[in-house]
Amino acid sequence: MKIAIIGAGPAGMMCAIKASENHEVTLFEKNEKLGKKLFITGKGRCNLTNYSTEEEFLFNVIRNKRFMYSSIYSFSPFTTYFYFEEEGLKLKVERGNRVFPQSDRSSDVIKTYNKILIKNNVEIKLNTEIKSIKRKDDKFILNNSLEFDKVVIATGGISYPVTGSTGDGHKFAKEFGHKIIKLKPGLNGILLKNEFNLAGLSLKNVELKVLKNNKIISSEFGEMLFTHRGISGPIVLTTTSKINREKEFKLYLDLKPALSNEKLDERILRDFEKYKNKDIDNALVDLLPKDLINYVLYDAKINLTKKVNQISKEERESLVSSIKNFELDFHDLDSIDRAIITSGGVDVKEINPSTMESKLVEGLYFIGEVLDVDALTGGFNIQIANSTGFICGTNL
Incomplete structure (x- = not known):
């Protein structure tokens, strides 16, 4: 035959x-x-x-x-x-x-x-x-x-x-x-609307969450990186294969998934004590990548030059929320030409x-x-x- x-x-x-x-x-x-x-x-x-x-x-x-x-x-x-x-x-x-x-x-x-x-x-x-x-x-x-x-x-x-x-x-x-x-x-990068200047920044031990109707439909823990137009890396590739037929969802990044809100707040208080006379943007260098700090503070609606000893409890709670739920503004999946x-x-x-x-x-x-x-x-x-x-x- x-x-x-x-x-x-x-x-x-x-x-x-x-x-x-x-x-x-x-x-x-x-x-x-x-x-x-x-x-x-x-x-x-x-x-x-x-x-x-x-x-x-x-x-x-x-x-x-x-x-x-x-x-x-x-x-x-x-x-x-x-x-x-x-x-x-x-x-x-x-x-x-x-x-x-x-x-x-x-x-x-x-x-x-x-x-x-x-x-x-x-x-x-x-x-x-x-x-x-x-x-x-x-x-x-x-x-x-x-x-x-x-x-x-x-x-x-x-x-x-x-x-x-x-x-x-x-x-x-x-x-x-x-x-x-x-x-x-499938197995592709994500394009974002956010105007980040973070290309090349690699993150480890973070969690990328996808929420639809306030329910988590995908959650991936591991490594990712920022590109010139969005995000890529292992947890992003996996996420795109799971959501490439979904619509009307939101993306969030948990920058400290190993810490509960309470434990993260305790950690921030320790850092605040260490850097109590510094501006807030200089007091988070032990906790977050330097390039990311200003974006997180902006998300938390905290003035970058505000002194640590002037930060209110409400602002600290907002900071915790932003670190645990840093919103990424989804634009589209990257071109299928570049999909794996x-x-x-x-x-x-x-x-x-x-x-x-x-x-x-x-x-x-x-x-x-x-x-x-x-x-x-x-x-x-x-x-x-x-x-x-x-x-x-x-x-x-």
Whole structure:
């Protein structure tokens, strides 16, 4: 049987590896090399997977985790880890169970895929863009001339379009009658209306909260940083994947989440005693980053040059409130071009989760980021690609 796989990211390459054990496989890639987006993931180190159980993995899937049951239990994170190790790729586990190549080079991950593809006699067609897929009788015709029995679409989403992720798969899916769930940026920065001059300021051990109708709908603790236009960093990326389909919400930053309001007030009183003859903006240097102090005082409606010994109890309470609930004026999510992943895609209700075959068109398959499945940062999204590619290739 002749199989065409369109897209040589991790999903397409894994699918080709498994399918080639029983079939004649051609892997098409419009770029000049395999795994172009994979090459830049993890800041060029490639966070291949997360060393976690199936249950832990599914907990980190944001959209359509039930759809992932069959594939993740067929090719789990642990299985993935040992599969690549057995193929000669030495791996290591870092903070948060993130898995990287020991060399810290994503190119070594891609070389391992390539080595297995060659060993399995997969025909690799680089610099070959598939512009059309048509159905003729029980065959698929690619680019009006190439005939195949089955076609697997593994073209990714639309984030980082310079890597070739330009939405081709969604176009093909629509042409065959599939519904596309609206595409949104996932794992992305946030743009703010605040006119902060804080670009480059990094914060640790803070909490980013999202409130809707006065209820917390997302709360993330950890690291973040201010950019020229807003905020980014680990807790921001996670937050955006959770709220990218929400409207009418508010963002707040707890700068001291380890302290209750009462404990924070006690801490401020100690600092006030230490700096009792100073201006208020100079009395908070032990508590807050210097660049942030004026913004917090402005939020608390306290004059920057007011002496510490003139601060009233009400003003101190306002300061505590501002430190615990520093409001960030949300403008928008950063551009999907800069998002790590695409949220949304081919509606999984129209895909068989045990095979990745279309329920609408026999012999047509969708895997990886082209599907409406996405997860948090930490290697989970590449695992989605590998697992869906594996189960598809195995069942072709």
